[in-house]
Amino acid sequence: MPYTAFSAKQSYIDKNPKVIQGFTNALQKGMDYVQSHTPEDIAGIIAPQFKETDLDTITMIVERYYDQDTWKDNLVFEEDSFNLLQDILEDAGELDKRAPYKDLVTTDFADKAAK
Numbered sequence: 001m002p003y004t005a006f007s008a009k010q011s012y013i014d015k016n017p018k019v020i021q022g023f024t025n026a027l028q029k030g031m032d033y034v035q036s037h038t039p040e041d042i043a044g045i046i047a048p049q050f051k052e053t054d055l056d057t058i059t060m061i062v063e064r065y066y067d068q069d070t071w072k073d074n075l076v077f078e079e080d081s082f083n084l085l086q087d088i089l090e091d092a093g094e095l096d097k098r099a100p101y102k103d104l105v106t107t108d109f110a111d112k113a114a115k
Contacts (some may be wrong), residue, residue, distance in 0.1 A: 076111060
């Protein structure tokens with residue numbers, strides 16, 4: 001299940017498809033970088049964002065993410081993941097009514113970015 005998701009109103013998507021595609025492409029570029037570089041490379045890039053943490057610790061955390069296969073190679077939010085998220089929200093008492101995947105999710109931009 002993805003650990004991060006992004007949302008926008010349909011009206012915004014309809015009026016700004018280039019913005020949505022550009023944002024998605026940029027995220028995919030980051031995903032591609034993660035897939036093609038070592039934990040040490042990634043730790044060095046992100047270290048300035050974690051000034052209170054030493055580079056060895058950041059590298060260890062990135063290695064753990066690799067070992068857990070945390071990062072997917074694309075941004076497509078699949079229906080199984082969507083349903084699992086709703087299961088978790090229901091179990092936590094945070095979701096009263098399930099939403100249909102096809103009504104809330106579009107993978108068009110992620111599909112295009114992954115090509």
